[in-house]
Amino acid sequence: MLASFEVAASDVSIGVGNPYPVSDYTCQDGTRLAVRLLGDRASVSVDGATAIDLPLMGSDGTAYSNGRHTLTIVQGQLSWGVGRAVPSACAGG
Numbered sequence: 016m017l018a019s020f021e022v023a024a025s026d027v028s029i030g031v032g033n034p035y036p037v038s039d040y041t042c043q044d045g046t047r048l049a050v051r052l053l054g055d056r057a058s059v060s061v062d063g064a065t066a067i068d069l070p071l072m073g074s075d076g077t078a079y080s081n082g083r084h085t086l087t088i089v090q091g092q093l094s095w096g097v098g099r100a101v102p103s104a105c106a107g108g
Contacts, residue, residue, distance in 0.1 A: 035052065035053050035058075036051070037049050037051050038050050038051075038107065038108045039107050039108075040093055040095075040106060040107035040108065041105060041106060042094075042095050042103040043103045043104050043105070044103040046061060046062060046095060046103060046105070047061070047062050047063070048060065048061060048086075048093075048095060048105060048107075049063075049066070050093070051066070054071075055071050056068050056069060056070050056071055056079060057069045057071075057079040057086050059079075059084070059086055059095075061084075067081065067084060068081070069081050069084060069085070069086055077089055083097065083098060084096070084097055085097075093105045093106075093107075
């Protein structure tokens with residue numbers, strides 16, 4: 016006996032298995048970022064390299080930094096900085 020099983024589209028939950036999706040950005044300086052926001056930290060892959068974790072700085076949830084790399088999100092605009100260099104604006108998402 017063969018049975019047919021169908022799953023209705025409404026039965027599938029969006030985001031199942033991926034609660035923290037990756038967003039891709041390209042910065043003005045040409046850097047490519049793959050960013051995953053994890054609440055207390057951000058996981059960032061730079062130009063396809065292994066991701067680095069940046070802890071949340073402060074309580075407003077807009078800056079993540081490990082002292083060398085800094086990811087800032089202000090009013091939906093993301094910027095990326097390395098060391099003391101001026102941060103580069105990034106677009107995507």
